[in-house]
Amino acid sequence: MKKTVVAYAALPPSCIARLAQTFDLRDFTGQSGLSRKPAFATALAEAEGVIGAGLLWDRTRIEACPKLRVVSTVTVGYDLYDVEALTERRILLCNTPDVLTESVADLSLALMLSCARRIGELERMVRSGHWKRSVDAPEFGSDAYGKTLGIIGMGRIGAAVVRRAALGFGMRVLYDARSDKPQVERDYGAQRRSLDDLLRESDFVCVLAPLTPETENLLGAREFALMKPTAFLINVARGKVIDESALAVALRERRIAGAGLDVFVREPLAVDSPLMLLDNVVLVPHIGSATHETRQAMADMATDNLIAALTGGEPRAMVNPQVR
Ligand code: GLV
Ligand code: GLV
Numbered sequence: 023m024k025k026t027v028v029a030y031a032a033l034p035p036s037c038i039a040r041l042a043q044t045f046d047l048r049d050f051t052g053q054s055g056l057s058r059k060p061a062f063a064t065a066l067a068e069a070e071g072v073i074g075a076g077l078l079w080d081r082t083r084i085e086a087c088p089k090l091r092v093v094s095t096v097t098v099g100y101d102l103y104d105v106e107a108l109t110e111r112r113i114l115l116c117n118t119p120d121v122l123t124e125s126v127a128d129l130s131l132a133l134m135l136s137c138a139r140r141i142g143e144l145e146r147m148v149r150s151g152h153w154k155r156s157v158d159a160p161e162f163g164s165d166a167y168g169k170t171l172g173i174i175g176m177g178r179i180g181a182a183v184v185r186r187a188a189l190g191f192g193m194r195v196l197y198d199a200r201s202d203k204p205q206v207e208r209d210y211g212a213q214r215r216s217l218d219d220l221l222r223e224s225d226f227v228c229v230l231a232p233l234t235p236e237t238e239n240l241l242g243a244r245e246f247a248l249m250k251p252t253a254f255l256i257n258v259a260r261g262k263v264i265d266e267s268a269l270a271v272a273l274r275e276r277r278i279a280g281a282g283l284d285v286f287v288r289e290p291l292a293v294d295s296p297l298m299l300l301d302n303v304v305l306v307p308h309i310g311s312a313t314h315e316t317r318q319a320m321a322d323m324a325t326d327n328l329i330a331a332l333t334g335g336e337p338r339a340m341v342n343p344q345v346r
Contacts, residue, residue, distance in 0.1 A: 025332055026089075028065045030056055030074035031096065034318055037325040044329055045071070066090075073328050079103040084111060094328035096320050098122055098311075100341055101233040101260060108342060115341040116327035120178065121319040122311035127182035129310045130258050131190075133282025134171075134226050137254040139163040140280075142304045164225075164252065164279075166191050172224030173197040174217065174240070175231025175259065176206060183228060184210050196220045221248040226256060233260035241265065246272035254280045258310045261286040270296035273303055284310050 027045035029038065032052065041047045048065035056062045056077065066072070066087050073094040077083075084090070084107050093108065094116045108115050136142055140163045147153070171187045173180045176199040187193040188210035195212040197203065198220045206212040217240075221227060227249065231237045241255070242265035249255070255278060257264055266287045272278050280302035286295075289308055297303055311320060327337040340346075 025070045026065070026068045027071040027073065027328065027332070028062075028069040030062070030072070031076050032317075033073070033096070033321050033325070036318075037321045040325055040329070041073070044333070050074075071328050071332050073324055077102065079108070081107045084108060084113070092116065092328055092331040094324045094331070096324040099232055099260060103341075105342055109345055112345040114331050114337070114343075114345050116324065116331060116337045117339055117341055118320040118323045118327075119339050121323055122316050123178045123182050125313050125316040126179045126258055126310040127186060129284060129306075130179075130183045130228055130230070130256055131186050133256045133258065133284065133304055133306070134166055134228070134254065136304045137256070137280040137282045137302075138166045138226075143301045166193070166226070168192045168194075169225035170194045170196065170223055172215070172220040172227045173212075174220070174227065174229050175199060175237075176203045176212075177230065177232075179258075180228075180230045181206050183230065184212055188212075193226075196223060217245070218248055221245055222250075224253060225250065226254050229255070229257040229259045229263055231259055231263060233262050237263050239263070239265050241269075243268040243272070246278055249278050251277060252279050254278070254282065256282045258284040261289065267296070270300065273297075273300050276302070280304070282306075284308055 024046040026048065027041060028048045028050060029041060030050040038049060038051065050056055050062055063086065068089060069087060070089050071092040075096040079093065079102060081104055084104065090113050092114045096118060098117055098119045100115060100117055103115055105115060171193045173183060173195065176197040180197065184195050184206050188195055195210055196215045197212050198215060198217045202214055240263050246268060269281060273281055282304040284306050285308055291305065297305060311317065323338055327339065330337045
């Protein structure tokens with residue numbers, strides 16, 4: 023008998039086809055409001071595997087899935103999953119590292135340059151017929167070339183950002199991480215700093231740390247006050263790493279020059295968020311990994327992970343391999 027698998031969120035047809043071939047697939051992809059749908063709860067109660075993204079997997083949801091053995095998230099970050107509760111139940115969690123590294127690094131650079139060159143603001147000026155005024159503006163933006171970049175959380179994506187920044191933009195790179203990263207030091211001259219020193223010295227601060235109890239609200243009013251008034255803050259990690267209200271105040275009062283944000287405390291960002299009223303912030307809708315190539319690669323990897331885990335193979339990435 024085929025094992026029951028539940029799919030939700032977005033998956034390309036090629037992955038749905040592979041899953042349907044291997045499993046008794048309950049397909050909820052493309053549907054919203056799933057937590058309120060009885061059919062979804064019924065399917066989860068029977069499922070040995072699930073694949074998807076964007077749903078909270080807390081203890082209550084996990085307890086409602088008595089047969090569950092594998093959760094395959096189509097994300098690299100797993101802050102929505104209670105790993106401890108999954109591990110206690112010996113449920114394997116698989117994620118999608120590596121395949122999105124270059125796309126997220128690209129977006130980090132795109133946001134840095136958009137902030138420094140005021141792309142969002144000036145684009146809005148052109149569209150509203152104010153070309154002349156923008157050309158006359160006394161202060162047009164600032165260079166990224168040759169500046170200091172501070173990276174918070176030096177993992178795989180951090181290293182890909184450093185490569186771009188150091189080789190392409192002649193930037194000096196500082197980083198804050200839990201341990202020394204000899205390779206980026208050797209290859210690109212990156213230097214480890216305390217968080218406070220990194221904030222004081224950097225022209226661009228780029229947040230790439232995963233959301234954990236240690237990084238929640240890592241940057242708030244005190245930290246923004248340490249930054250240069252000419253500095254920019256980039257966040258492509260998770261919204262909750264930053265105190266968003268304190269950031270809005272720092273931006274409004276020009277205590278820092280600007281910010282480029284891909285992630286927010288609540289997504290989608292509310293239309294009445296104070297950030298919406300500010301010109302010196304570039305806002306994009308959590309698209310770090312959202313390119314055709316990368317989303318397909320993530321979906322393929324998550325599909326591979328689930329099939330391998332439920333058919334006795336070796337998943338490509340596991341968060342809690344100790345349960346096997
Ligand atoms: C996206 O934010 C991810 O974690 O893959
Ligand atoms: C943070 O990302 C670290 O590896 O220390």
